[in-house]
Amino acid sequence: MEQTKQCITCEEIKPLEDFPIRPKRSDGREGECKTCRSTRRKTGDGYRKERLRKHFYRSKGKxxxxxxxxxxxxxxxxxxxxxxxxxxxxxxxxxxxxxxxxxxxxxxxxxxxxxxxxxxxxxxxxxxxxxxxxxxxxxxxxxxxxxxxxxxxxxxxxxxxxxxxxxxxxxxxxxxxxxxx
Known part of the structure; x- marks a missing residue:
């Protein structure tokens, strides 16, 4: 039996493998499916904000x-x-x-x-x-x-x-x- 989960963004029920792994969550997966996450990151500033955070971390706050x-x-x-x-x-x-x-x-x-x-x-x-x-x-x-x-x-x-x-x-x-x- 394939496990499924409902995406919090598109509200579709999808296989568990369609969700990024998140060990700290009860089901071990993110609430947003990979497709919706990718779309969100490519539109708006989500991806840029994530890159800023990574650049800040890599530069040790400089x-x-x-x-x-x-x-x-x-x-x-x-x-x-x-x-x-x-x-x-x-x-x-x-x-x-x-x-x-x-x-x-x-x-x-x-x-x-x-x-x-x-x-x-x-x-x-x-x-x-x-x-x-x-x-x-x-x-x-x-x-x-x-x-x-x-x-x-x-x-x-x-x-x-x-x-x-x-x-x-x-x-x-x-x-x-x-x-x-």
Whole structure:
């Protein structure tokens, strides 16, 4: 005999396997079915709020990222690193400086939108090292990235001289990191 349960959202009676496991509940399952949970997370801010919580936890409380800032970062239509057009299934937010690096923070300044492939390929490496080894992260895209990043950090449109300085700063940071290892 198959066990069933009624979803608290859609009120349909479904097999118990259609509900996420929740050991602390009397029946060992969530009250909302997987389908309704997925729909709820994809619509509205449920998924973003969960990601904010996870980012906060991973950063050990460092940073001041808000829901509005996360929405703004995610609003990009093209990958920062390869320039591909982003759809909802491949759009992710990448920390320019990985949270494991001592100077990194969980803030909007430290985040850019990227595709899953670039996010995975970059991993925890420095953004300049990723630029150097990636075929898709072209000099044109690098210039756009530096302009965007510097503009947010400086709170004004950077001059060409400032862009050159920021680019050189990224290169020097990457070299310093390599020297420490």
């Amino acid at each position: 940073g001041s990222l808000t829901l509005e800032q996360l929405r703004e970062v995610e609003s990009g239509t093209h990958c920062t690193y390869c320039g591909c057009e982003l759809s909802d299934d491949i759009r992710v937010v990448d920390h320019v400086y990985s949270l494991g690096q001592w100077w990194s923070s969980n803030s909007a300044l430290n985040m850019v939108v990227s595709c899953r492939a670039c996010n995975t390929s970059k991993s925890n490496s420095h953004v300049y090292d990723f630029y150097q080894r990636s075929d898709k992260f072209t000099p044109d895209l690098w210039g756009k990235f530096v302009r965007y990043f510097a503009g947010r950090a400086l709170s004004h449109e950077p001059t060409e001289e400032e862009i050159v300085q920021w680019s050189e700063g990224f290169r020097l940071e990457a070299e310093e990191l390599k020297a420490r290892v």
